[in-house]
Amino acid sequence: PEKLSAKVVDIVRTTKKVAEDDPRRIIHGIKVGLAMTVVSLFYYFNPLEDNFGDSTIWAVLSVIVVFEFSVGATLGKGLNRVIATFLASFLGVGIHRLATLTGETGQPILLGLFVFLIAAAATFLRFFPQMKARYDYGLLIFTLTFCLISVSKNGNEEVLDMAIERLSTILMGASTAMITCIFICPVWAGDELHNLVATNIEKLGNFLEGFGGEYLRILGDGQSQGDKTFLQGYKSVLNSKSSEESLANFAKWEPHHGRFMFRHPWKQYLVVGVLARQCAYQIEALNGYLNSEIKTPPEIRSKIQEACTKISSESGKVLKELASAIKNLTLPSLADPHIAHSKVAAKNLKALLKTGLWEDSNVLEMIPAATVAS
């Protein structure tokens, strides 16, 4: 019983954490529940019974399969599903007609051959990077629908009806999902991407701003005080690639919303993301110095102290300025003076280093990264 109660506490804690990390997750659950209830009751009362019979289940199926967290992902899946079903139905009906012409024995051979070819080709196509990014689900549904329709044993007329029925119920389910997703507290993948990239740059800025002081403090007395979480924040930037890429893929499906147009240049965010990661790798190396056993002798330290702190805090300010410029979609005009400051500081440091000190040479590499990102 103690073990059980520990387990329950654990589950409660996880639940709370999942919900607190992003309260929109609860709303998402409610949205899905709502859409499912609507479609299920529609299926239950089935006002179209005469036309569609039992195939309204395809609508229920479509809602749950299509409904994703962000609008972009939902639209991508919904449109993929509808368009792929449409195309595959056409092709399936055509092949089915062709096969009926070949008679009793020829029919299964011809159908088997076509199913094999289409399934193999569509599966192989899913490995193409461009296909995988945008039409992966569509290719799956295409194969599926083609097989269902073409292999059906019904007559030609009935197969056509079946295809239309399937298409309309899927359209119904997918559009229920898409409409619920867009009009009730939407989560836009584009906004997510936008904030992710800006926050990542801000985290890098936080690190750099604090790094100079922290480093010198450690060199000084080996002790550091106060809140050091800003020194860890950049770690999440190191592995941000896959989430940025999938968000950018989703965002491409999204219509005009808020400050973003349809066909906003989402790709640029990936470019900035790559630069931010480059920067994070350098910071990871810098961070290593905080735990390094090698101590700079005090006489050298006092010489470089000012320049180092200056470079670090100024480039941190540059990055934070850039981050807030991205957030507000303004030009980062306030960043220029900081860049100038840090360049001057870097020059001073360089001059100092000419005297034979090399330690912070990768701080120098921070500056181009920050400049390029602007």
Place this chain on the structure above:
Amino acid sequence: PEKLSAKVVDIVRTTKKVAEDDPRRIIHGIKVGLAMTVVSLFYYFNPLEDNFGDSTIWAVLSVIVVFEFSVGATLGKGLNRVIATFLASFLGVGIHRLATLTGETGQPILLGLFVFLIAAAATFLRFFPQMKARYDYGLLIFTLTFCLISVSKNGNEEVLDMAIERLSTILMGASTAMITCIFICPVWAGDELHNLVATNIEKLGNFLEGFGGEYLRILGDGQSQGDKTFLQGYKSVLNSKSSEESLANFAKWEPHHGRFMFRHPWKQYLVVGVLARQCAYQIEALNGYLNSEIKTPPEIRSKIQEACTKISSESGKVLKELASAIKNLTLPSLADPHIAHSKVAAKNLKALLKTGLWEDSNVLEMIPAATVAS
């Protein structure tokens, strides 16, 4: 027409590249085609018509949805699908019986309520990290099946039949996919993970082995000759996190195969992977020096030359030794002398550096990384 032919050439080139990058992709396409043909023809001839009617389509659907590239992913999806269908059918039949007791008006209200609760709860559960990793698909199928069964307007007996029918056709489809996937040229996620981690470490080793010489050559005459691809190989390690994690998740589903047991400690690969990435970040920083404008004065260079090259090539050898040890599942006994060598070299360099040179201090940080990884 020229534009068209350029496009065709482009497509042919992509196709060739996709196939050459991993020829197993073609085999995978053929496998899926084969499994689909078998199930489709089974559906076409329908030897079980008396028992199952048209619901054999669920088998076709299951094959294409469950079939993934690696055995682990296929097993994961297949088992998720079968088990979730089983559980949801039970619950659905139960709720359906309960609802019929409440009479004409109560029934839709009760059903709507249950559908809402189950759909919302299951959707929310999918955000839990442990759930997402292993049971994401199962939760989807659970919701889906529960809605289909519970909302059905059939009588109690027929609903039970429907549930059994659905379960058996899905079992049929999923097992066709799983059997084809395992017995025809299987692609084991565990093997993939194993090779990925080993190759990544090898790439890091290649870089380090060549780095020392390359760096000094650039310092020397600014020119470098020969093949430099080994200097770029490590870049792919930087972003290996997500693929390693998904492979580890898939691998957990796999039974005993080749040199790996069921419940092989796949998590350890992730630990090694994290260390390898840590190492790659340091290498990224080192790589920056190759393009740095700052040149070490020749008199200093000649002093550190020997120690630097030694450290770099010895730690490179350590990593390559570790990689081949991982590949062959042996103990990395041959690595020890190299570690010793590089430690001696590092000591020498440290002594040299005490004289006032600091530049390569992050080479020092390579050594713990290499040692820890062993």
